[in-house]
Amino acid sequence: MELLDFARGTALAIAFAVFVAGTLWRLAGVLLLPRIRDFSPAREGAPPAMLGAVRAVLRRMWPRKEFVQATMFATINSYVFHIGLALVVFGLAPHILFIRNLTGLAWPALPSNLVFGIGVITLAALVGALARRLVHPVLRLLSHTGDYLSWLMTVLPVITGLLATSHLGARYETLLAVHILSVAALLVWFPFGKLMHAVLFAFSRGATGMRFSHRGVNV
Amino acid sequence: MSAVSTARPAHPAYDQQGEQSDETRVDAAMRSFVREFGVTAALHMESCVRCGMCAEACHFYVATGEAKHTPIHKLEPFRRAYLREAGPFAPLVRGLGIVKKLRIDELQKWQELIYDSCTMCGRCTMVCPMGIDIAELVKEARHGMFKAGLVPDRLALMDRAAQKWGSPATPGEDLPDILAEAAKQYGVDIPCDLPQADILVTAAPAELGEHTKALASAAKILKRLGVKWTMHQGGFDASNIGFNNGDLALQERLTRAIIDTALKIGAKTVLLPECGHAYGAARWEAAKWYGKALPVRIVHMTEFLAELIESKRIQVKNVGETVTFHDPCQIVRRGGLQAAPRTVLAALGMDLIEMKDHGVTGYCCGGGGGVVSNVRASPLRHKVFEIKRQQIEATAAKHFVTSCGQCQITFEQGAKFAHWERKTESLLELVADNLVD
Numbered sequence: 226m227e228l229l230d231f232a233r234g235t236a237l238a239i240a241f242a243v244f245v246a247g248t249l250w251r252l253a254g255v256l257l258l259p260r261i262r263d264f265s266p267a268r269e270g271a272p273p274a275m276l277g278a279v280r281a282v283l284r285r286m287w288p289r290k291e292f293v294q295a296t297m298f299a300t301i302n303s304y305v306f307h308i309g310l311a312l313v314v315f316g317l318a319p320h321i322l323f324i325r326n327l328t329g330l331a332w333p334a335l336p337s338n339l340v341f342g343i344g345v346i347t348l349a350a351l352v353g354a355l356a357r358r359l360v361h362p363v364l365r366l367l368s369h370t371g372d373y374l375s376w377l378m379t380v381l382p383v384i385t386g387l388l389a390t391s392h393l394g395a396r397y398e399t400l401l402a403v404h405i406l407s408v409a410a411l412l413v414w415f416p417f418g419k420l421m422h423a424v425l426f427a428f429s430r431g432a433t434g435m436r437f438s439h440r441g442v443n444v
Numbered sequence: 445m446s447a448v449s450t451a452r453p454a455h456p457a458y459d460q461q462g463e464q465s466d467e468t469r470v471d472a473a474m475r476s477f478v479r480e481f482g483v484t485a486a487l488h489m490e491s492c493v494r495c496g497m498c499a500e501a502c503h504f505y506v507a508t509g510e511a512k513h514t515p516i517h518k519l520e521p522f523r524r525a526y527l528r529e530a531g532p533f534a535p536l537v538r539g540l541g542i543v544k545k546l547r548i549d550e551l552q553k554w555q556e557l558i559y560d561s562c563t564m565c566g567r568c569t570m571v572c573p574m575g576i577d578i579a580e581l582v583k584e585a586r587h588g589m590f591k592a593g594l595v596p597d598r599l600a601l602m603d604r605a606a607q608k609w610g611s612p613a614t615p616g617e618d619l620p621d622i623l624a625e626a627a628k629q630y631g632v633d634i635p636c637d638l639p640q641a642d643i644l645v646t647a648a649p650a651e652l653g654e655h656t657k658a659l660a661s662a663a664k665i666l667k668r669l670g671v672k673w674t675m676h677q678g679g680f681d682a683s684n685i686g687f688n689n690g691d692l693a694l695q696e697r698l699t700r701a702i703i704d705t706a707l708k709i710g711a712k713t714v715l716l717p718e719c720g721h722a723y724g725a726a727r728w729e730a731a732k733w734y735g736k737a738l739p740v741r742i743v744h745m746t747e748f749l750a751e752l753i754e755s756k757r758i759q760v761k762n763v764g765e766t767v768t769f770h771d772p773c774q775i776v777r778r779g780g781l782q783a784a785p786r787t788v789l790a791a792l793g794m795d796l797i798e799m800k801d802h803g804v805t806g807y808c809c810g811g812g813g814g815v816v817s818n819v820r821a822s823p824l825r826h827k828v829f830e831i832k833r834q835q836i837e838a839t840a841a842k843h844f845v846t847s848c849g850q851c852q853i854t855f856e857q858g859a860k861f862a863h864w865e866r867k868t869e870s871l872l873e874l875v876a877d878n879l880v881d
Contacts, residue, residue, distance in 0.1 A: 250532055250533075251490070251532045251533070253532070254531065254532025254533075255483065255486045255487055255490055255532060256483060256487075258481060258482055258483045258486050259482050259483070260482060260483050261482040261483075261484070261732070262732075263728075263731075263732075264731035264732060264734070264735065264736055264737050264738075265727060265728050265729070265730070265731045265737070265738075266737055266741075268780050281575055282575075285572075285573055285574070285575050288497075288571060288573070289570060289571070289805060291801055291805045292497070292500060292501060292570075292571045292805075295497075295500035295501075296497045296500055296571065299495055299496075299497060300573075303495075303573075361496065362511040363496040363499045363505075363511045363514050363517075364494070364495075364496045365511070366511040366512065366514065366517055367494040367496055367514060367516065367517060368494055369494070372494050417533065419492070419493050419494065421490065421491075422491055422493050422574060425487065425490050425491040425574070426491060426573075426574055426575075428487050428491070429487045429488055429490070429491035429574045429575050429576060430574060430575030431575075432483070432484040432487050432488070432575070432577075433484075433488075433569065433575040433576070433577050434575065436484065436577065436580075437778075437780075440728060440778070440779060440780040441779075441780025441781075442777065442778065442779070442780045442782075442804060443804065444569065444570065444575070444804075
């Protein structure tokens with residue numbers, strides 16, 4: 226029980242603090258940099274900047290048809306594990322209970338067997354992503370330690386969650402404690418690595434959307 | 445004895461200018477890199493998920509299959525400068541030695557990736573799921589490379605000429621003679637140095653040498669309008685080599701030469717030549733040197749022609765043959781002028797057969813960003829050219845037209861190398877040759 230108490234208590238509290246402070250620090254550190262104003266006149270008929278930004282955020286949800294084939298594996302595999310993670314995090318009854326205790330918000334859970342299945346598929350997609358990263362010359366060249374660490378921090382809660390759900394390998398309380406500790410590790414790492422794209426993607430796409438909608442280009 | 449040779453290649457793939465020490469070069473590059481990080485550049489440095497999709501959009505990667513040509517990899521020194529010196533966790537990154545300081549040999553090695561194998565065409569920007577504008581970041585990285593005296597010699601040579609002459613092609617004082625000769629050859633008046641005019645007409649370097657027909661074509665069309673226009677020694681070459689090389693001081697000087705000349709002669713419009721980078725430098729970046737909207741309108745030849753046709757100020761004959769069009773990156777993908785050339789071709793009654801990749805996702809000619817002038821990059825450029833050649837061939841169109849002189853030269857050189865019998869036509873010249881009397 227001691228490990229579980231530590232995981233649920235001190236560990237999660239510290240992890241949340243690092244997660245929130247780190248994320249805000251990184252966001253502020255970027256968004257407070259000087260803005261380079263564009264004084265060039267906009268293309269006739271260009272949308273307002275914010276609309277250009279929102280359009281780019283939405284359009285980049287799926288590759289342009291010219292690039293679909295070449296990016297097919299990464300696109301579909303990424304969608305599988307992103308959606309999978311979201312369904313597991315927000316669909317499993319114990320997770321909803323945890324969120325309710327924290328925020329008071331709750332919603333109907335998905336059947337636990339279904340969530341387990343989704344978890345397995347998610348794990349498979351994450352393993353696929355790693356395999357590709359290790360094999361593809363471009364991805365090998367681009368990958369730094371932080372990229373592998375981001376993968377590890379994402380996959381550990383999935384693995385430990387699956388083990389805890391299936392009561393495999395140790396006592397349930399121990400498995401649950403390890404699962405919570407893996408989530409704590411994910412939260413601590415989040416602000417420092419590329420997992421931050423969960424927040425940054427909208428800003429990054431939006432900035433390009435603003436730049437090019439001003440010029441009359443649909444990016 | 446090691447089986448791996450440590451001997452340096454006979455011809456290193458980098459050039460150096462100036463006599464400064466290695467340390468000074470690295471410091472200069474770093475200082476410049478760090479200065480570039482405004483909100484957008486920083487957001488784009490922060491957001492990469494290292495997915496490698498940008499490789500699939502890059503003609504250099506597609507043509508060679510070499511991982512080093514992955515666009516975001518070309519920014520590795522820039523990324524390290526950001527993380528160590530400018531990012532939100534920079535003190536931590538430096539203190540813990542997480543990202544190592546840049547070394548001179550790394551900058552030298554990256555010169556090839558930043559100058560020879562990137563045309564700043566921005567096709568990678570179109571595929572990036574995070575929307576990172578990699579082409580713009582490469583341009584910013586070039587600023588640091590220039591400060592470090594680490595640009596290809598050919599580009600450095602052109603830079604010095606432009607610093608002295610206002611153009612890499614010719615000194616301004618030769619302009620009157622060049623224009624007089626072109627006027628005589630083509631039988632059309634080309635005004636020079638008028639003290640007052642409504643339109644200041646500018647040129648691309650090749651138009652001041654081999655391709656003076658472009659100047660004559662513009663003159664022929666402008667004559668129909670009955671407007672007062674002139675070219676001017678004070679600002680005549682709009683191609684802006686500073687924009688390509690990463691020489692910000694030169695970019696500003698060349699920009700100011702044109703805008704200030706326009707203001708001096710009371711011109712309301714600056715007409716840019718059929719040149720992609722001229723459009724990028726003047727249409728979208730010129731205002732930043734003035735800190736406010738410019739009092740003159742900057743218009744590219746292609747949109748000018750489309751406007752004249754749409755407003756019926758000129759009429760063109762029906763050519764009525766098949767055509768395919770190469771979209772110059774800087775005026776279409778990065779400039780928003782996709783419709784204008786198509787309007788002109790439709791007015792000519794031409795049946796446009798689009799290439800497999802066209803418009804904002806069209807492949808670059810392979811010569812943009814100074815690559816066509818950087819002779820040592822020719823073998824790589826010829827490989828890249830093959831992608832375009834195949835797409836053009838596949839259309840089986842009778843005419844092949846573009847609206848950028850730099851692209852045209854790249855195609856002419858590529859065709860010569862590949863023994864490919866295909867003429868690249870200029871949209872401007874096509875219009876001028878088919879004006880209704």
